[in-house]
Structures are given as C-alpha cells and as structure tokens.
Amino acid sequence: MGWNSWNHYGCKVSDAIVREQARAMATNGMKAAGYEYVNVDDCWQGKRDAKGFIHANGRFPDMKALGDYIHSLGLKFGIYSSPGPQTCAKYEGSYQHEKQDAETYASWGVDYLKYDWCSARRVYKPSEMPAVYKKMHEALVATGRPIVYSLCQYGMDRVWQWGPSVGGNLWRTTDDIEDNYTRMAFIGFGQAGLAKFAGPGHWNDPDMLEVGNGHMNADEYRTHMSLWCILAAPLISGNNLATMSQETLAVLANPEVVAIDQDPAGAEGYRVSQEGPLQVWVKPLADGSKAVGLFNGGESAMPVTVRFKDIGLSGKVSVRDLWKRNDVGDFSGSYTAQVARHGAVMIKVK
Structure with a gap:
C-alpha cells in the first residue's frame, strides 16, 4: 500500500x-x-x-x-x-x-x-x-x-x-x-x-x-x-x-x-457469476468468512444477487455492508442489493 x-x-x-x-x-x-x-x-x-x-x-x-x-x-x-x-x-x-x-x-x-x-x-x-x-x-x-x-x-x-x-x-x-x-x-x-x-x-x-x-x-x-x-x-x-x-x-x-x-490469507478473489453487466465476485478470508462484491456495469441501477451456494455457504448467513459499515441481517439462500449504475456493493458474509 x-x-x-x-x-x-x-x-x-x-x-x-x-x-x-x-x-x-x-x-x-x-x-x-x-x-x-x-x-x-x-x-x-x-x-x-x-x-x-x-x-x-x-x-x-x-x-x-x-x-x-x-x-x-x-x-x-x-x-x-x-x-x-x-x-x-x-x-x-x-x-x-x-x-x-x-x-x-x-x-x-x-x-x-x-x-x-x-x-x-x-x-x-x-x-x-x-x-x-x-x-x-x-x-x-x-x-x-x-x-x-x-x-x-x-x-x-x-x-x-x-x-x-x-x-x-x-x-x-x-x-x-x-x-x-x-x-x-x-x-x-x-x-x-x-x-x-x-x-x-x-x-x-x-x-x-x-x-x-x-x-x-x-x-x-x-x-x-x-x-x-x-x-x-x-x-x-x-x-x-x-x-x-x-x-x-x-x-x-x-x-x-x-x-x-490486506487479509492475511492473501487470497485473490474470483468471479462466481455474471449476467450481462452484472457480476458477483468473492474473496475467501482468513477467518473463514468471505468478502463479496456485487457489481453493476450497466446504465441504470439494478438488483444484483449472490446465491450463497455459489460461494460455499448454506443455512443462515449474516451479511455486513462494508461501505456503510453496518450489519444488514441474516439471510437464507441468497442476498440481493440494489446497485447503482457503474456502482458496487461490498459485503462480508459468514
């Protein structure tokens, strides 16, 4: 850095x-x-x-x-x-x-x-x-x-x-x-x-x-x-x-x-899904949790969904919004966020 x-x-x-x-x-x-x-x-x-x-x-x-x-x-x-x-x-x-x-x-x-x-x-x-x-x-x-x-x-x-x-x-x-x-x-x-x-x-x-x-x-x-x-x-x-x-x-x-x-595991993230201009990327973290990026490369705000099975998670999953620095709640199956045009939502899940 x-x-x-x-x-x-x-x-x-x-x-x-x-x-x-x-x-x-x-x-x-x-x-x-x-x-x-x-x-x-x-x-x-x-x-x-x-x-x-x-x-x-x-x-x-x-x-x-x-x-x-x-x-x-x-x-x-x-x-x-x-x-x-x-x-x-x-x-x-x-x-x-x-x-x-x-x-x-x-x-x-x-x-x-x-x-x-x-x-x-x-x-x-x-x-x-x-x-x-x-x-x-x-x-x-x-x-x-x-x-x-x-x-x-x-x-x-x-x-x-x-x-x-x-x-x-x-x-x-x-x-x-x-x-x-x-x-x-x-x-x-x-x-x-x-x-x-x-x-x-x-x-x-x-x-x-x-x-x-x-x-x-x-x-x-x-x-x-x-x-x-x-x-x-x-x-x-x-x-x-x-x-x-x-x-x-x-x-x-x-x-x-x-x-x-800067996570000590040093793992580089990778793309797990893409639908046109909408992409989901995940980065495994040292504590067993995962960072997820929800990206919208499109020309209007759109919902972007991460399916937990795609990133190796099941049952109830806790979600924290890293840009807003607040806990969003517990979710099952998937999490969807409205993402701005050319924007991103970054979450930590476990």
Whole structure:
C-alpha cells in the first residue's frame, strides 16, 4: 500500500511535491489506514557520472535526504527505472548499469523499485525478459537491503506464470490504467482467471488507483476500490493526497474495505457469476468468512444477487455492508442489493 507520483503528476514530479505527499500521507489518515510506500515514478533521473553512477536531475537535489525525510515520517521510499537504455519518458534507464543502480538505490535508502520495460524492447528479445528482470533482482539482493520489486511489463508473456521465479513481488498484468470507468473496468474485471497465481509476497498488479483524480464519479470510484480489494491488488494511490476531499479519503481509507485487501490469507478473489453487466465476485478470508462484491456495469441501477451456494455457504448467513459499515441481517439462500449504475456493493458474509 502506498502512493505513486505518475497518475497525478507525471513528469512534473519534484522533491517538494514528494515531500508534500509524504507529509499528507503521514498525517491525514492514510498512514493509519496502512499506506506506507511513497514512490517516485519516472522523470527523476539526471545523468551518469564518469564512473557510470546515476544522479538525480535538478528537481531532486538530494535523493538520500528525500529518503531520510520519508523514513522520518515512518514511511518507505520507492523509486523507478527501466531495464532499457531509456525510461518510458526518455530519461536514463538502467541498461548495463544494473549493479551500480541497485547499489545507488540502496545507498539512498530505497525500499521499493518499479522496473518498467519501456525501451528494453529495443535491446532485448521478448524471450530474454525473465532473465533481464532476474538480473536486477539479483543486483538488489546483493545490496543486502530489502527492496520490494515491482515488475512493470504490461502482462506480456504471461508474467504471472514466471514473475515469482525472477524475484517479483508484484507484476503488472495489463497496460496502463486511465481515470475513466471503461478502462478501469476493463482492467479490473479482466483479472478473471489469475487468482491462482497470487499469494503472500507475490501479487497480480492491475495498476495504480485513480481514486480522487476527478474523471469518475463516486459510485465508479467505489467500484474501483471494491474490485481492487477483492482482487487482493496492491493499493497504490495516484491522486493528490494533500488536497483530496474527505469523500476521496473515505474511499481510500475505509478500514473495513482495506482490511479485505490486506487479509492475511492473501487470497485473490474470483468471479462466481455474471449476467450481462452484472457480476458477483468473492474473496475467501482468513477467518473463514468471505468478502463479496456485487457489481453493476450497466446504465441504470439494478438488483444484483449472490446465491450463497455459489460461494460455499448454506443455512443462515449474516451479511455486513462494508461501505456503510453496518450489519444488514441474516439471510437464507441468497442476498440481493440494489446497485447503482457503474456502482458496487461490498459485503462480508459468514
């Protein structure tokens, strides 16, 4: 769980912006909800020195000092690179400097690396991808510093099948998300079938959260958050934490919803039924209960029903609404909720 600069700031990111976002995370309830990584995405890189070591550009005068500041808030520091000669924004990549870059990141106190394929396609064959990602993993391990390793290669070559073997803690399963319902839903519901590849320490990553960036409505953002939590997805916010509304904070930091994502069993949810635009997904939880998402991708409010036999339950079943944070009651056979257009109802049943 954490924050990443790309979705909201792109290449306008700077030391001052990252510090502001870290301060906000530490004080506005996000840290208390479990968010801890403050990740600088693309566009921080400057040039290499005569010995080949990377330095940050002028927007980041002292990366170690930035890392120290983030750590002083009880948070963790993330950074970004590419195995190619250039990043996606055409800044300096890590090609042929993997060991040096890993050592530099460790010296700065980095706790998380997002490694984005980008220009690597110009210098490597697709078949070399696992070895390329393993090379940086080994360089990170050699530093002796624990660094979360995020593979970003857009789900090519069924990365979910080999990501763990090259040291990946999480791997993107698709191309980039956008702040609109159509793209978010395409990515989120497109995770169907990937649950068996995820578990503690190695996660499918449907990309960062767009909650609060302004181009979806409240129901759509609740769908976004609900689906990502059912999927046990990494929760990396991508909005402006310093200026977000209380409504946005309530979506990102609802403790009962976040608890589903962070459940210690680490099980990824899966789809149990679909009727046109109406879908039911379930996520098994460590305490034996189950989280259920009732989703309406249609153009009007409609009832969505979960049949308890479809999720392995019988007899009387207690239902709790996680967004409303109240107990709904006991039900037999099924539970039906009226779900808003592009909306979601998220319940916990046992």
